Amino acid sequence: MSEQTRVRFEVVDGIGVITVDNPPVNALGPGVPEGIMAALERGEADSGVKAMVLMGAGRSFIAGADIRQFGKPRPAPARRTYDVLDQAGKPIVAAIHGYALGGGLENALACHYRIAVPSAKVGLPEVNIGIIPGGGGTQRLPRLIGPKAAVEMIVSGRHVSAAEAKTLGIIDEIVAGKDLRAEAIAYARRVADRRPLPRVRDMTHKLAAAASDAGLFETVRKSIARKARNQKAPYHCIAAVEAATREPFEQGIQTERRLFSELENSDEARALRYAFFAEREVTRIPGLSKDLVLPEIKSAAVIGAGTMGGGIAMCCADFGIPVKVLEASPEALAKGMQRIRDNYAISVKRGSLEQAEMEQRLPRIQPVDSYQAIAECDVVIEAVFEEMAVKKEVFAKLDAVIKPGAILLTNSSALDIDAIARATRRAPQVAGAHFFSPANVMKLLEVVVGEQSAIETVAAAMKLGRAIGKISVYAGNCDGFVANRSRAPFNTEMNLMVEEGASPEAIDQVMVDFGYPMGPFAVSDLAGLDISYASRKRRAAADPGYRKLPIPDRLVELGRKGQKTGAGWYRYDPSDRTPHPDPEVQRIIRETALAMGIEQRAFAGDEILRRLLFSSVNEACKILEEGKALRASDIDVMWLHGFGFPRYRGGLMFWADRVGSRAVCDQVEAWYQRYGARWQPSSLLRDVARRGGDLREIKSASIQAI
Ligand code: NAD
Numbered sequence: 073m074s075e076q077t078r079v080r081f082e083v084v085d086g087i088g089v090i091t092v093d094n095p096p097v098n099a100l101g102p103g104v105p106e107g108i109m110a111a112l113e114r115g116e117a118d119s120g121v122k123a124m125v126l127m128g129a130g131r132s133f134i135a136g137a138d139i140r141q142f143g144k145p146r147p148a149p150a151r152r153t154y155d156v157l158d159q160a161g162k163p164i165v166a167a168i169h170g171y172a173l174g175g176g177l178e179n180a181l182a183c184h185y186r187i188a189v190p191s192a193k194v195g196l197p198e199v200n201i202g203i204i205p206g207g208g209g210t211q212r213l214p215r216l217i218g219p220k221a222a223v224e225m226i227v228s229g230r231h232v233s234a235a236e237a238k239t240l241g242i243i244d245e246i247v248a249g250k251d252l253r254a255e256a257i258a259y260a261r262r263v264a265d266r267r268p269l270p271r272v273r274d275m276t277h278k279l280a281a282a283a284s285d286a287g288l289f290e291t292v293r294k295s296i297a298r299k300a301r302n303q304k305a306p307y308h309c310i311a312a313v314e315a316a317t318r319e320p321f322e323q324g325i326q327t328e329r330r331l332f333s334e335l336e337n338s339d340e341a342r343a344l345r346y347a348f349f350a351e352r353e354v355t356r357i358p359g360l361s362k363d364l365v366l367p368e369i370k371s372a373a374v375i376g377a378g379t380m381g382g383g384i385a386m387c388c389a390d391f392g393i394p395v396k397v398l399e400a401s402p403e404a405l406a407k408g409m410q411r412i413r414d415n416y417a418i419s420v421k422r423g424s425l426e427q428a429e430m431e432q433r434l435p436r437i438q439p440v441d442s443y444q445a446i447a448e449c450d451v452v453i454e455a456v457f458e459e460m461a462v463k464k465e466v467f468a469k470l471d472a473v474i475k476p477g478a479i480l481l482t483n484s485s486a487l488d489i490d491a492i493a494r495a496t497r498r499a500p501q502v503a504g505a506h507f508f509s510p511a512n513v514m515k516l517l518e519v520v521v522g523e524q525s526a527i528e529t530v531a532a533a534m535k536l537g538r539a540i541g542k543i544s545v546y547a548g549n550c551d552g553f554v555a556n557r558s559r560a561p562f563n564t565e566m567n568l569m570v571e572e573g574a575s576p577e578a579i580d581q582v583m584v585d586f587g588y589p590m591g592p593f594a595v596s597d598l599a600g601l602d603i604s605y606a607s608r609k610r611r612a613a614a615d616p617g618y619r620k621l622p623i624p625d626r627l628v629e630l631g632r633k634g635q636k637t638g639a640g641w642y643r644y645d646p647s648d649r650t651p652h653p654d655p656e657v658q659r660i661i662r663e664t665a666l667a668m669g670i671e672q673r674a675f676a677g678d679e680i681l682r683r684l685l686f687s688s689v690n691e692a693c694k695i696l697e698e699g700k701a702l703r704a705s706d707i708d709v710m711w712l713h714g715f716g717f718p719r720y721r722g723g724l725m726f727w728a729d730r731v732g733s734r735a736v737c738d739q740v741e742a743w744y745q746r747y748g749a750r751w752q753p754s755s756l757l758r759d760v761a762r763r764g765g766d767l768r769e770i771k772s773a774s775i776q777a778i
Contacts, residue, residue, distance in 0.1 A: 077093070078092065078093060078094045078101075078103050078104050078107045079091065079092050079093065079094075079103075079104060079107025079108055079110070079111055080093060080111075080129075081110075081111035081114050081115065083115075083118065083120060083121055084257055085257060085261065086120060086121060086122045086123075086261070086264070087121065087122065087123055087124065087125060087257045087260045087261060087264075088111070088114070088115030088118065088121040088123070088124040088125070088162075089124070089125045089127070089253065089256075089257065090108060090111040090112065090115070090124060090125065090126045090127070091127055091128065091129050092104060092107070092108065092126075092127070092128045092129065092133075092134055093128075093129035093130065095130055096130070096131065097130075097131060097132045097134075097135035097136075097170075097171070098128040098129070098130065098132050098133065098134045098135060098176070099134070099135055099136060099137065099138045099139075100134060100136065100137050100138060100175045100176070100179075101138035101141070102138075102141075104134075105149065105152065105153045108126070108153045108156075108179070109151060109153055109156045112124070112153075112156050112157065112160060112164075113156070115162065116160060116161060116162065121162065122162065122260075122261070122264035122265070123162050123163040123164070123165065123260040123261065123263060123264040124160075124162060124163070124164045124165070124260065125164070125165050125166075125167050125253075125256040125257060125259075125260050126164060126165070126166050126167070126179065126180070126183055127166070127167040127168075127169075127252065127253065127256060128169070128170065128176075130170075131170045132169065132170030132171045132172075132176075133166070133167070133168040133169060133170055133171065133172040133176055133180070133192070134171075134172060134173075134175065134176030134179060134180075135170070135171040135172075135173050135174075135176055136171075136173040136174035136175055136176050136197070137174050137175040139201060139345060139348060139349075142201070142203070142336055142341070142345060143336060143337055143341065143342060143345060152207065153179055153182070153207075154178065154179070154182040154207055154208045157179070157182035157183060158182060158271060158273060160184075160269070161269075162264075162269075163184045163185065163260065163263045163264060163266065163269055164183040164184050164185070165183060165184070165185040165186070165187060165256055165259055165260045165263065166179065166180035166183040166185070166186045166187070167187055167188075167247075167252050167253070167255070167256035167259075168180060168186060168187070168188035168189070168192045168194065168234075168243070169188065169189045169191070169192050169252050170191075170192065170193075171192070171193050171194075171195075171231075172188075172192065172193075172194045172195075173193070173194065173195050173196070173197055173231070174195075174196060174197060174198055174205065174207075174209075175205075175206075175207050177194045177195065177196055177209065177242075178196070178205060178207035178208055178209040178212070179207070180194070181208065181209060181212040181213060181216065181242075181272055182207075182208065182212065182272070182273075184263075184269050184270050184271065185244050185245075185259065185260075185263055185270070186242065186243050186244055187243065187244060187245045187246070187247050187255065187256060187259055188234045188237065188238075188243045188245075188246055188247070189234065189246070189247060189252055190234050190235065190246055190248065191234065192233075192234040192237075192243075193231040193232065193233060193234070194231070194232050194234075194237050194242060194243075195225065195229065195230060195231040195232055196209045196210075196213065196225060196226050196229065197229035197230070197231070198226075198229065198305075198309075199226065199227060199228075199229040199305045199306055199309055200229045200344065201341060201344045201345055201348060202303070202304075202305045202335060202338060202340040202341030202342075202343070202344040202345070202720065203305055203332060203335045203336055203341050204226070204305060204308050204309045204312050204328065204331055204332050204335060205226060205309075205312075205328070205332075206328065206329065206332035208273075208325055208328065209226070209328075210222075210226060210309065210312035210313050210315070210316060210324075210328045211273070211312075211315075211316045211321060211324040211325055211328055212272040212273060213225065213226065213242075213313075214278070214279060214313050214316040214317065215272050215273065215275040215276065215278060215279060215316065215321075216241055216242060216272050216275060216278070217240045217241045217242060217278065218278040218279075218281055219278070219279065219281070219285075219288060219313055219314075219316065219317050220281075220285065220288055221240050222313055222316075223288070223289070223292055223309070223310055223313040223314075224292070226309045226312075226313060227292060227296060227306050227309045227310060234246050245259065247259075273321045274321075279316065279317050289310050289313070289314045292310055293307065293310060301587070302340075302587050302718070302720065303340050303720050304334075304335060304338060304340060305335055305338075305340060305341070308331040308332075308334065308335055311327075311331060312324075312327060312328045312331050315327040315328070339720075339730065340720040342722070343719070343720050343721050343722035343723075343726055343727075344719060344720055344722075346705075346708075346722045346723070346726050346768070347708070347709075347712060347719050347722055347723060347726075349705075350705035350706070350708050350709050350722075350723065351543060351709055353703065353705055353706070354543065354544065354545045354546070354703075354705075354706050354709050355534070355538075355544075357527075357530065357531065357534070357546050357702065358702070359527045360527060360531050364527065364528060364531060365528070366528055366531050366532045366535060367450060367477055367478070367479055367528060367529075367532050368450060369393070369450045369451050369479075369532060369535070369536050369539070370393070370394075370450055371393065371394050371395070371396075371448070371449045371450050371451075372388045372393050372394070372395040372396070372449055372450065372451045372452070372453065372536075373395065373396045373397070373398060373440075373446035373449040373451070373452045373453070374388070374395055374396070374397050374398070374452075374453050374454075374455060375398050375399075375452065375453070375454045375455065375456055375466055375470075376398075376399065376400075376408075376454065376455040376456035376457075377397045377399050377404065377405060377407075377408020377409065377411075377412070377439075378404075378408065378455065378456075379509060379510075379511075380455040380483055380507060380509065380511050381397065381408065381453075381455035381456075381483075382408050382411050382412045382415070382511075383415075383507065383509070383510050383511025383512040383513075384453050384455055384483065384507055384511045384512075385397050385412060385437050386412060386415065386416070386433075386437070386511070386512040387507075387511060387512050387540040387541065387542070388436070388437075388540055389433040389434070389436040389437045390433060390512065390540070390541065391539055391540045391541055392436070393436070393539070393540065394436045394438070395436060395437055395438070396438045396439075396440045396445060396446050396449060397409070397437060397438065397439050397440065398440055398441070398442075398443065398445070398446060399439075400456070402441065405439050405441070406439075408439075409437070409439050412434075412437060413434065415512070416430045416433065416434060417430075443469050443470070443472070443473045443474075444473060446473075446474070447473045447474055447475060448475055449474070449475075449478060450478055450479070451478060451479045451480075451481065451532075451533075451536060452470055452474060452478065452479075452480050452481065453481045453482075453483060453505055454466055454467070454470075454480070454481065454482045454483060454484075455483040455507075458484060458485060458486070458487065460487055460488075460491060460492075463482060463484060463487060463492050463495070464491070464492065464495035465495075467480065467482075467492055467493075467495040467496050467502070468495045468496065470496065471495070471496035471497055471498060476498075477501070478501065479501050479502075479503070479529050479532055479533060480496065480498070480501055480502045480503075481502075481503055481504065481505035481533055482502070482503075482504050482505070483504075483505055483506060483507055484504060484506070485506065485552075485553075485556065486551060486552050486553070486556070488549065489502070489503065489504045489520050489521075489522035489525070489549045490522045490523045490524070490549060492522075493522050493523075493524055493525070499522065499523075499524035499525070500524055500525065500526035500529060501526065501529050502522060502524075502525060502529070503519060503520060503521060503522060503525040503529050503530055503533050504518065504519065504520025504521075504522070504547070504549070504553065505517060505518075505519060505520070505533055505536075505537070506518035506519075506520055506547070506553055506555070507542075508555075508713075508714050509599070514713070514714065515541070515542055515543050515713040515714075516542065516543055516545065516555065516709075516710055516713035516714035517534075517537035517542035517543065517544045517545070518544075518545055518547040518553050518554060518555055518710070518714075519533045519534050519537065519544050519545065519546055519547065520547045520548070520549055520553050521546060521547065521548060521549060522549050523549070530546065534546070543709060543713050545706050545709055545710055546701075546702050546706065547700065547701060548695075548698070548699060548700030548701065549700075550695070550698065550700045553700075554695055554700055554701045554706070554707060554710060555707075555710040555711075555714045555715070557691065557695060557700075558688050558691050558692045558695055558707055558710070558711075558724070559688060559711075559714075559715060560691065561687035561688050561690070561691045561750065562592070562684045562685065562687055562688045563592070563604075564619070564621075564687070564750065565683045565684050565687045566579055566592050566593070566684060567621045567623065567624060568621075569675060569680060569683060570623055570661055571623060571661070571664065571665050571668065571670050572665075572670060572671075572672065572673060572675075573665070573671075573672030573673045573674065573675065574675040574680055575653070575658070575661075576591075576593035576641045576642070576653075576657065577591075577593075577642075577651075577653045578675065578677075578680070579591060579592065579593060579680055579684075580592065580593050580594055580651075581677075582677045582680045582681050583681070583684070585677070586681055586718065586721075587717075587718025587720065587721060588716050588717070588718060589716050590716070592684075593641040593642070593651075594641070594642065594651050595716075596624075596634065596640065596641060597634035597635050597640035597641050597642055597644075597651065598634065598635055598649075599634065600633055600634045600635075600636060601624055601627055601628050601632065601633050601634045601640050601641075602628055602633045602634075604624065605624065605625060605628040608620070608621060608624075608625065619750075622664050622667075622668065623660060623661055623664050624641075626660055626664060627640060627641065627657070627660065630660075632657075635649060639654065639656075641654075641657060642654055642657070643656075643657075682731075682739060683743070685724065685727065685728070686728075686736055686739055686740055686743075687750075687751070688724055689724060689725065689728045689736055689740075689757070689767065690736075690740050690751070690753060690754050690757055691754075692704065692707045692724060692725060692767075693754035693756045693757040693760075693767070693770070694754040694756070695707070696756055696770050696772055697754055697755060697756040699772045700772075701772065702771065702772050703770070703771050703772070704725040704767055704768045704769065704770040704771075705723070705725070705726075705768055707723070707724060707725060708722060708723020708724055708725050708726055708768065709723065711723050711724045722768075723768075725767045725768045725770075726768050728767050728768075729766045729767050729768050733757070733760045733761040733764070733765060733766065733767050734761045734762075734764060736757070736761070736767075737753060737757050737758055737760075737761030738761075740753045740757065741753055756770065
């Protein structure tokens with residue numbers, strides 16, 4: 073498409089209307105800035121044009137830069153739209169609908185007036201991809217709304233509603249009418265003769281306020297210290313806004329450009345861009361064509377209102393899907409419903425949910441007492457006890473009553489999906505929908521594909537996940553599926569290192585320093601040590617060769633089940649959740665290691681980090697080798713959204729590539745020699761390492777086939 077067709081220019085009643093038309097979201101891809109500049113020049117040159125309007129066709133104003141351009145060599149533009157806008161001699165009105173983000177808002181800020189529809193959203197979210205706004209946003213926004221509000225908006229990268237944007241002073245007027253174009257033309261006519269032109273670059277009075285608030289930027293730096301650790305972009309955002317308060321406009325623009333270019337190819341920007349694209353890639357699944365007709369999902373049922381079932385019902389209600397809840401007994405049902413009400417009430421109390429919103433959501437969750445009552449639901453999500461016999465019984469009952477064409481999903485964590493599907497006569501409509509705890513909070517949904525699951529079922533389950541705010545990722549049917557299976561060796565190694573002398577607090581510290589919000593032992597205490605205790609017992613009973621973990625077993629047997637009992641790997645005071653190292657745990661560790669004949673030794677931080685993560689990288693390669701995951705990048709998405717892996721490190725496999733596939737493989741080989749079978753290297757890891765390739769590029773054979 074040529075730049076002429078990406079940007080249209082027409083004159084209506086003496087107003088030049090510049091319309092960006094670059095589907096789907098009018099990103100500032102190649103040709104768009106040039107098109108805007110050409111249109112501006114036509115408007116300037118045309119004496120019949122008194123003022124101009126800049127707007128977007130389709131869904132949005134301009135949703136931002138084209139992210140694919142970042143990190144690639146590209147010539148510096150001879151001119152920028154912002155400079156051309158600055159030099160304009162006629163008033164220019166940005167008319168915003170949909171999104172004005174990043175470069176989109178920066179263009180609007182370089183216009184003289186901004187109007188928006190009530191549903192519009194604006195923001196400078198560049199920090200989320202590891203950079204800062206690079207089109208003058210860090211210099212104009214503080215001039216327009218003051219440095220305090222500007223630095224908050226730019227550092228958080230959040231979307232701001234039209235109403236808030238009006239209060240802040242970003243938007244001059246919210247237009248209520250249905251026809252934004254007509255409103256914008258009328259507005260432009262009203263301001264056509266006003267002089268001088270209000271150029272944001274010349275507005276300095278709000279900057280003066282910063283001078284009286286000397287500590288502003290230091291306070292912001294301190295407030296983000298925890299969340300932004302190991303990252304540069306949030307600090308560069310602050311530095312750029314600070315420059316706006318200290319330097320003349322043109323010099324501030326130079327500072328912004330310098331800070332931007334320092335970040336564009338930084339490790340964190342690469343990792344964040346990778347994560348952004350990996351999240352988009354997960355929606356592509358083999359065999360899925362655009363014209364496939366998917367079963368529509370307008371109503372849902374959840375079986376089992378325990379920890380997970382309750383959370384899943386809340387997810388449906390939160391996103392407007394009416395959901396019926398069925399339990400094993402009236403008591404269990406009452407208890408489950410009460411927990412749902414309590415959870416919502418806590419959110420209201422914390423201020424994260426409006427009372428009125430809760431009152432809309434709660435009635436969408438309807439308790440029922442028979443299978444008959446859910447017969448017409450479009451999807452059923454089963455979340456009963458993790459026992460094959462119970463699951464089979466439930467699926468046989470579902471098969472008997474649920475309408476044909478509905479999809480039947482199990483939230484099992486590890487059971488064989490095929491065996492569950494065989495309890496029905498409609499295996500093609502059965503798949504796994506593995507949520508993570510707490511289900512109403514965690515973003516990851518693994519859609520587990522059975523041998524007979526139809527592509528329509530899988531696609532509908534993935535779509536349902538997205539409709540309820542999840543990131544759905546395709547997973548093959550194997551023990552632990554993909555996310556937990558790739559994480560399992562990490563869990564083993566953390567326990568074995570404790571036996572060998574690394575303290576839980578040392579291991580936690582290494583992982584927090586790496587970027588996790590909490591260390592793995594603190595997380596175990598939060599989740600409750602009894603869950604993994606029970607699963608170890610089950611596994612030990614089934615497998616005589618199973619390697620027991622006597623230390624966490626002993627903790628549970630002593631009643632130390634984690635935070636809920638005031639003690640686990642750590643000790644907790646009744647009043648708060650801060651983990652305190654406990655000499656009692658140290659004693660248990662020493663005694664157990666002695667009894668097992670394991671010598672305790674010192675560990676370097678890097679050894680801890682590598683032993684935890686390399687074990688999982690090796691397992692992830694085995695999963696890919698077996699075709700149980702579609703792409704290495706899918707596993708990265710799972711780690712980001714299921715396990716709190718720091719996003720600015722891209723994901724497990726992206727991080728491993730930073731170390732280098734060969735270095736990872738060499739270490740895995742060495743640990744295989746030292747520790748034996750559990751470190752058996754994946755042949756795929758060996759292959760990739762041998763050719764010096766990237767692990768994150770691995771795709772399973774089935775996806776290469778499409
Ligand atoms: P839970 O014990 O909290 O809840 C299970 C609920 O199912 C109970 O309320 C029980 O009364 C009900 N139930 C049992 N048999 C039933 C039947 N025949 N009909 C209707 N209801 C029945 O367990 P949970 O932690 O919510 O786990 C549920 C499922 O989710 C399991 O398959 C589990 O493996 C899986 N899962 C759990 C987690 C987690 O962290 N807890 C995470 C992912 C998946």
